[in-house]
Amino acid sequence: MGRPELTSPAAHQDEVPSQLAAWGISAAQLAAWRAKARAVHQRLLAYYGQPQVIRRPPLDELILTILSQNTNDGNRDRAYAALRGRFPTWEAVRDAPPEAVVEAIRPAGLANQKGPRIQAVLQAITQERGSLDLSFLAAWPVEKAREWLLQFKGVGPKTAAIVLLFSLGKPAFPVDTHIYRVTGRLGLRPPNLSVERTHVLMEHVFPPEAYFAAHLNLIYLGRDFCRPRKPRCSTCPVRDLCDYARQFTPEEQAHDARA
Numbered sequence: 492m493g494r495p496e497l498t499s500p501a502a503h504q505d506e507v508p509s510q511l512a513a514w515g516i517s518a519a520q521l522a523a524w525r526a527k528a529r530a531v532h533q534r535l536l537a538y539y540g541q542p543q544v545i546r547r548p549p550l551d552e553l554i555l556t557i558l559s560q561n562t563n564d565g566n567r568d569r570a571y572a573a574l575r576g577r578f579p580t581w582e583a584v585r586d587a588p589p590e591a592v593v594e595a596i597r598p599a600g601l602a603n604q605k606g607p608r609i610q611a612v613l614q615a616i617t618q619e620r621g622s623l624d625l626s627f628l629a630a631w632p633v634e635k636a637r638e639w640l641l642q643f644k645g646v647g648p649k650t651a652a653i654v655l656l657f658s659l660g661k662p663a664f665p666v667d668t669h670i671y672r673v674t675g676r677l678g679l680r681p682p683n684l685s686v687e688r689t690h691v692l693m694e695h696v697f698p699p700e701a702y703f704a705a706h707l708n709l710i711y712l713g714r715d716f717c718r719p720r721k722p723r724c725s726t727c728p729v730r731d732l733c734d735y736a737r738q739f740t741p742e743e744q745a746h747d748a749r750a
């Protein structure tokens with residue numbers, strides 16, 4: 492399936508949005524980040540290509556994202572498949588004995604936390620909407636839909652943004668641990684900016700039509716090159732754009748990559 496249709500949010504304008512201005516971000520700084528973001532995005536598109544998305548219903552994406560917390564994609568997918576295989580509907584997951592849900596999602600790790608969290612979210616959505624049908628979110632503006640998702644315990648800015656972007660095709664930029672690290676090293680945000688604020692900033696730095704591909708390609712970059720320890724700068728496709736790599740000579744970068 493192709494990438495989501497993204498509408499252009501009011502967020503991406505020339506002047507510094509008041510929220511960013513309140514953080515001390517200047518027009519010149521924002522313009523520099525935007526220029527670098529575009530260059531990084533183009534480079535990663537050339538290197539990795541345009542990623543494809545599997546568009547799932549919003550509730551499926553929400554549960555999948557909760558399962559993905561603190562584990563890898565393989566374990567997440569095994570747990571999700573086990574959950575869907577064991578229970579025919581999300582209503583059945585909601586109403587199941589807690590230990591049955593915990594047992595089904597064990598491959599994802601932290602099952603004793605994630606199981607009750609998933610059931611609590613399903614119960615809270617039912618209480619709020621009278622059903623587990625989230626299709627109404629598609630018609631809502633992105634900020635209203637984000638706010639609605641964030642009201643549920645266990646749904647943070649990243650989870651909400653993933654549902655908005657991947658399932659609903661809305662302009663939201665999820666920031667996971669890879670993207671937080673990579674954007675910090677590249678110099679696409681202030682070094683000490685919180686993860687929560689980085690979600691806001693990235694939606695102003697990348698153009699909305701790039702959110703989907705940039706999000707995924709930055710994750711690929713983080714896994715393949717910009718690893719937490721010993722980043723492989725000497726072979727990284729964006730090394731000439733990167734603030735972190737500029738601190739080192741090519742010889743030092745090559746040495747780091749081999750270490």
Ligand code: SF4
Nearest residue numbers: 717724727730733736
């Ligand atoms: S050059 Fe190094 S630090 Fe910069 S993005 Fe690439 S791997 Fe990460």
